[in-house]
Amino acid sequence: MKKKELQGVKEIARRANVTIATVDRVIHNRAGVSVKTREKITKIIEELNYQPNMLARRLASGKIIKLAVLIPSVTEETEFWDAPLRGIQRAKTEISQYGLQVDSFFFDLSNKQSFIDQANAILESAVDGIVLAPTFIQEARTFAAACNTKGIPYVFIDSTLPDQQNLSYIGPPLFQSGYLAGKLSTYALREKSQLLVVNIATAIESYTYKETEEGFRAYFTDHLKPYPILRVDIHQTDEKSVFRNLQPLFESNPAIDALFVTNSRSFLVARFLEKMNPAPKPLLIGYDLVKENAKYLDNGLIDFLICHQPEDQGYRSIMTLYQFLIFSKAIDKEQYMPIDIVTRENQAFYRN
Amino acid sequence: MKKKELQGVKEIARRANVTIATVDRVIHNRAGVSVKTREKITKIIEELNYQPNMLARRLASGKIIKLAVLIPSVTEETEFWDAPLRGIQRAKTEISQYGLQVDSFFFDLSNKQSFIDQANAILESAVDGIVLAPTFIQEARTFAAACNTKGIPYVFIDSTLPDQQNLSYIGPPLFQSGYLAGKLSTYALREKSQLLVVNIATAIESYTYKETEEGFRAYFTDHLKPYPILRVDIHQTDEKSVFRNLQPLFESNPAIDALFVTNSRSFLVARFLEKMNPAPKPLLIGYDLVKENAKYLDNGLIDFLICHQPEDQGYRSIMTLYQFLIFSKAIDKEQYMPIDIVTRENQAFYRN
DNA sequence: CTGAAAGCGCTTACAG
DNA sequence: CTGAAAGCGCTTACAG
Numbered sequence: 001m002k003k004k005e006l007q008g009v010k011e012i013a014r015r016a017n018v019t020i021a022t023v024d025r026v027i028h029n030r031a032g033v034s035v036k037t038r039e040k041i042t043k044i045i046e047e048l049n050y051q052p053n054m055l056a057r058r059l060a061s062g063k064i065i066k067l068a069v070l071i072p073s074v075t076e077e078t079e080f081w082d083a084p085l086r087g088i089q090r091a092k093t094e095i096s097q098y099g100l101q102v103d104s105f106f107f108d109l110s111n112k113q114s115f116i117d118q119a120n121a122i123l124e125s126a127v128d129g130i131v132l133a134p135t136f137i138q139e140a141r142t143f144a145a146a147c148n149t150k151g152i153p154y155v156f157i158d159s160t161l162p163d164q165q166n167l168s169y170i171g172p173p174l175f176q177s178g179y180l181a182g183k184l185s186t187y188a189l190r191e192k193s194q195l196l197v198v199n200i201a202t203a204i205e206s207y208t209y210k211e212t213e214e215g216f217r218a219y220f221t222d223h224l225k226p227y228p229i230l231r232v233d234i235h236q237t238d239e240k241s242v243f244r245n246l247q248p249l250f251e252s253n254p255a256i257d258a259l260f261v262t263n264s265r266s267f268l269v270a271r272f273l274e275k276m277n278p279a280p281k282p283l284l285i286g287y288d289l290v291k292e293n294a295k296y297l298d299n300g301l302i303d304f305l306i307c308h309q310p311e312d313q314g315y316r317s318i319m320t321l322y323q324f325l326i327f328s329k330a331i332d333k334e335q336y337m338p339i340d341i342v343t344r345e346n347q348a349f350y351r352n
Numbered sequence: 353m354k355k356k357e358l359q360g361v362k363e364i365a366r367r368a369n370v371t372i373a374t375v376d377r378v379i380h381n382r383a384g385v386s387v388k389t390r391e392k393i394t395k396i397i398e399e400l401n402y403q404p405n406m407l408a409r410r411l412a413s414g415k416i417i418k419l420a421v422l423i424p425s426v427t428e429e430t431e432f433w434d435a436p437l438r439g440i441q442r443a444k445t446e447i448s449q450y451g452l453q454v455d456s457f458f459f460d461l462s463n464k465q466s467f468i469d470q471a472n473a474i475l476e477s478a479v480d481g482i483v484l485a486p487t488f489i490q491e492a493r494t495f496a497a498a499c500n501t502k503g504i505p506y507v508f509i510d511s512t513l514p515d516q517q518n519l520s521y522i523g524p525p526l527f528q529s530g531y532l533a534g535k536l537s538t539y540a541l542r543e544k545s546q547l548l549v550v551n552i553a554t555a556i557e558s559y560t561y562k563e564t565e566e567g568f569r570a571y572f573t574d575h576l577k578p579y580p581i582l583r584v585d586i587h588q589t590d591e592k593s594v595f596r597n598l599q600p601l602f603e604s605n606p607a608i609d610a611l612f613v614t615n616s617r618s619f620l621v622a623r624f625l626e627k628m629n630p631a632p633k634p635l636l637i638g639y640d641l642v643k644e645n646a647k648y649l650d651n652g653l654i655d656f657l658i659c660h661q662p663e664d665q666g667y668r669s670i671m672t673l674y675q676f677l678i679f680s681k682a683i684d685k686e687q688y689m690p691i692d693i694v695t696r697e698n699q700a701f702y703r704n
Numbered sequence: 705c706t707g708a709a710a711g712c713g714c715t716t717a718c719a720g
Numbered sequence: 721c722t723g724a725a726a727g728c729g730c731t732t733a734c735a736g
Contacts, residue, residue, distance in 0.1 A: 008729055019707050024731065032705055055407045055449065056729035059712045063731095097405055173701055180697040187539045219697075339698035345532040345571075346691035349525055360713050371723050376715065384721055408713035411728045415715090 008053060016041045027052065054327065058098050065325050066101045067318060068122040069131040070115075070143075071157065073106035077237060079290040080264045080310060081133075083352050084157060087314025088131070091322075100322060103127075110202045110237075112136050119143040123150070129321035130154040131314075134161050135203060153324060157317045158310070159208045166333070167324060170316050172308040173336045174211035175218070178262070180339050181285045182219025184304050185258035188283030193257040195220075195227055196249065196282075200234045200242060200265040212262045230256070242268045243275075250280060258283040267292035270301040289342055289352050297344050308337040311352055360405055368393045379404065406678075410450045417677050418453045419670060420479040422470055422495075423509065424487065425458035429589060431642040432616045432662060433485075435704050436509060439666025440483070447674060454670060455479070462554050462589075464488050471495040475502070481673035482506040483666075486513050487555065505676060509669045510662070511560045518685070519676060522668050524660040525688040526560060527567035530614075532691050533637045534571025536656050537610035540635030545609040547572075547579055548601065548634075552586045552594060552617040564614045582608070594620045595627075602632060610635040619644035622653040641694050641704050649696050660689040663704055 005011060009020040009027070016023065018037060025033050026041040033041075044050075074082045085104070092102045105122055107115040115136050122130060123146055130147060132154050134140030144164050147154050153167040160169040185195060197216060199209050217229060230253060234245045246269065250256060259282050261269050266286020270293075273279055285304045286293055296302040316335060323329040342350050357363060361372040361379070368375065370389060377385045378393040385393075396402075426434045437456070444454045457474055459467040467488050474482060475498055482499060484506050486492030496516050499506050505519040512521040537547060549568060551561050569581060582605065586597045598621065602608060611634050613621050618638020622645075625631060637656045638645055648654040668687060675681040694702050 010729075020730080021707060021732090022705085025706090028731090034705060037705080053411070053449070053729050055411045056712090057731075059405070059407045059411060059714085060729075060731040062712075097403060098407060176697065176701065180695065183695065183697045336701055338692075338701045338703050340690075341693040341695075341698070343532065343535065343693075345528065345535045346693070349528065349688055349690045351690055362713075372714080373716090373724080374722060377722090380715095386721060389721080405713050408728090409715075411730090412713075412715040414728075 008050065008056075012041060012044050012048065012050060015044050058326070061099070064099050064101050065129070065322070066103070066125075066127045067129045067131065067321055068125065068127040069102060069104045069317075070118055070122060071104070071106065071131070071133045072109045072135065077265075078109050079292070080288050082290075083310035084314030084317070087311040087316070088318055089314075090311070091315045091318035095318075095322060098326075100318075102318060107135075109135065112139055115139050119146075123147075127152060129167075129325055131157055131317040131321065132166075133157050134159060134164075135206065137161060137205075137207065153321065155317050155320055157313055158308075159206070161207065168320050168331050168333055168335055170313050170320065170335045171337060172339065174208060175215035177287075177306050177308070177339045178212040178215025178217075178260075179219045180215075180341070181212075181260050181304075181306060182216045184285055184341070185260060185283055186219075186225070188258045188303075189225075189227060190257060192255050193227055194253055194255045195229045196253075196256045196259045197229060197231045198234065198246075198259060198261045198269055199232070199263075200237055200261065200268060201263060202235060202237060204233050204235060209262050216260055216262075237265060237268075239268060239271060243272050246272050250276065254280075256280070256282050259285065261286040264288035264290050264293065266302055266305070267296050270296035273301055289347060289350055294347060297342070297347055300344065303343070305342040305347075307340045307342050307350065307352070309340065309351060313337060360402065360408075364393060364396050364400065364402060367396050406450070413451070416451050416453050417481070417674070418455070418477075418479045419481045419483065419673055420474045420477065421454060421456045421483040421669075422467075422474060423456070423458065423483070423485040424461045428644075429617075430461050431644070432640050434642075435662035436666030436669070439663040439668070440670055441666075442663070443667045443670035443674070447671075450678075452670075452674060459487075461487065464491055467491050471498075475499075479504065480677055481519075483509055483669040483673065484518075485509050486511060486516075487558070489513060489558065505673065507669050507672055509665055510660075511558070513559070520672050520683050520685055520687055522665050522672065522687045523689060525691065526563035527570070529639075529658050529660070529691045530564040530567025530569075530612075531571045532567075532693070533564075533612050533656075533658060534568045536637055536693070537612060537635055538571075538577070540610045540655075541577075541579060542609065544607050545579055546605055546607045547581045548605075548608045548611045549581060549583045550586065550598075550611060550613045550621055551584070551615075552589055552613065552620060553615060554587060554589060556585050556587060561614050568612055589617060589620075591620060591623060595624050598624050599628075602628065606632075608632070608634050611637065613638040616640035616642050616645065618654055618657070619648050622648035625653055641699060641702055646699060649694070649699055652696065655695070657694040657699075659692045659694050659702065659704070661692065661703060665689060 009023045012023045013020045026038050072078050072081045105118040107118045116139055134156050148165050155168045156166045158171040197213055232245055234242055264287050284302045287306050289305055289307050293305055324331050361375045364375045365372045378390050424430050424433045457470040459470045468491055486508050500517050507520045508518045510523045549565055584597055586594055616639050636654045639658050641657055641659050645657055672683055676683050
């Protein structure tokens with residue numbers, strides 16, 4: 001005699017004396033429902049505190065969400081990007097069956113035009129969301145503006161730009177990771193020590209390097225340690241250029257006891273140290289557990305690598321867009337990664 | 353004319369010339385399928401690299417998986433366990449709509465009987481899987497044996513026991529984290545330094561402490577650094593006992609330049625150092641970013657905390673059982689957490 | 705403006 | 721040992 005209570009839309013439909021099709025129209029705010037019916041159904045939905053079953057929803061709707069990823073291509077020298085790509089791949093595998101499609105576009109870190117071209121390709125392909133490494137400031141701004149116009153949400157990965165309408169930034173807290181590097185370098189300092197900050201990149205003007213170096217310097221300011229901090233900007237990323245720039249520095253500054261390389265190219269500096277005769281042995285801090293860095297961590301030339309779980313950055317970028325697009329979830333505009341310290345002793349267990 | 357390819361079980365059924373019911377039987381290894389049919393279907397499943405649609409699966413099956421968690425209760429003094437519990441909670445929220453139920457049972461770390469009682473309560477409640485902190489060796493063994501008999505899978509969290517049939521161990525690589533502590537402590541060492549290992553626990557005989565300390569000592573052996581390493585075992589976890597044990601040690605050994613506390617109770621040691629007059633300032637390394645430790649990290653009395661993402665340990669424990677029970681996934685018997693180094697400078701970004 | 709029906713990819717009785 | 725059918729909670733044409 002007891003009527004078993006129906007679930008979800010069916011129960012709503014029963015109470016409202018309509019069919020589930022009408023209920024569905026109300027739930028999705030679709031046109032074609034009389035005001036009266038709409039009100040009645042809305043009320044019931046509230047009464048029941050109805051929560052849609054997302055499983056059923058995804059299953060029934062054939063809709064596919066298309067995401068695009070625009071990041072640097074992986075080369076031996078920019079191996080870093082292999083990790084985010086793996087994370088993106090993992091996210092893709094996990095949720096592709098829930099109606100997600102991810103297309104990856106790659107640009108050449110030493111070629112702005114390649115960024116522009118790929119960005120345009122994405123804009124033409126009608127996507128629902130974008131993961132973007134905004135390496136080239138102006139070009140990324142232009143691209144972001146285009147996305148704003150089209151109403152396409154985008155998240156920044158690994159580095160960010162100020163004053164943008166990005167849905168989120170997923171990457172390191174730059175200033176603080178530089179700050180930590182400052183602290184770590186103090187373990188090598190003596191009375192008369194000098195420090196050296198090394199920037200190696202074709203796009204050193206990037207906001208990233210400035211922030212990082214400022215953090216590094218702030219540590220010494222905050223702690224009233226007025227060691228001289230030298231700086232060298234190397235605009236070519238080949239071994240020769242690095243050697244050519246570092247050699248004179250080391251010759252005229254024998255008291256450099258700690259080196260901070262502001263990106264993953266610390267292995268280039270390690271190679272330089274290795275070849276010097278006599279080999280100096282300053283404390284060397286770099287970024288990212290790429291293969292070449294791991295090698296020098298192992299043989300002791302690199303002391304610390306600061307890492308930001310790059311695989312997880314990729315994974316989270318995709319997941320963030322997915323949560324936003326499918327579940328309309330509220331998203332934190334800043335999703336800072338932890339600042340991990342990787343040494344020879346713990347690197348085997350690091351989740352890169 | 354082109355036949356649209358069917359999805360999933362339907363496509364398999366079509367190719368095998370059977371109905372989806374039979375396909376379902378094979379997928380779930382249910383009895384009542386001829387060897388021939390089973391083989392044919394299995395082959396097709398492999399060919400198609402079939403991945404079941406979990407959405408559909410969960411939607412169609414009303415089944416609920418019941419998991420039980422048996423971990424220490426959270427007190428000010430065992431605050432560590434708050435983090436795994438949060439992770440468990442997060443996993444629960446994420447997948448409860450996919451048919452998961454998690455019940456938590458807590459025991460008192462200073463009361464073996466409470467462990468036994470809760471363990472029995474779990475055994476009586478008919479669960480499908482168990483997350484277990486095997487703090488009390490003998491009692492945990494007995495419980496594990498009972499689970500083996502009943503065929504209930506269980507995973508160890510945070511610490512482990514040798515030679516058990518646990519589905520997995522999710523926790524730190526103890527030896528290596530001690531080893532890293534050895535390395536870190538060298539930053540404070542001078543010519544005549546002494547080191548001190550401090551164990552504070554009611555159950556010091558635990559395998560955990562031995563492993564950790566061995567790792568610590570191994571670092572010095574491996575690197576031919578024959579510093580004297582003192583050791584103190586404090587069997588009471590109250591402040592007074594800690595003070596009473598440490599005081600004479602520091603009075604007779606003024607050259608203790610580095611201290612290694614083998615669990616989360618490093619804040620007790622920091623409190624001791626704080627109150628000494630004159631206050632010594634050795635390098636202090638402990639475990640876990642619990643509130644009291646964070647406080648001493650901040651004011652500089654603790655230098656390094658080694659952490660193992662306790663929140664994630666909880667999350668993974670649940671997810672591991674879920675993957676195993678729902679997807680029949682193969683599970684790694686060892687799931688080592690990374691060995692994280694937390695300092696004052698990076699703690700704000702640590703995912704505890 | 706509203707409804708009847710098919711279907712998403714599975715699972716679950718039940719029938720034979 | 722195998723199949724036919726109903727149903728999980730939704731969405732999507734299509735009909736009226």
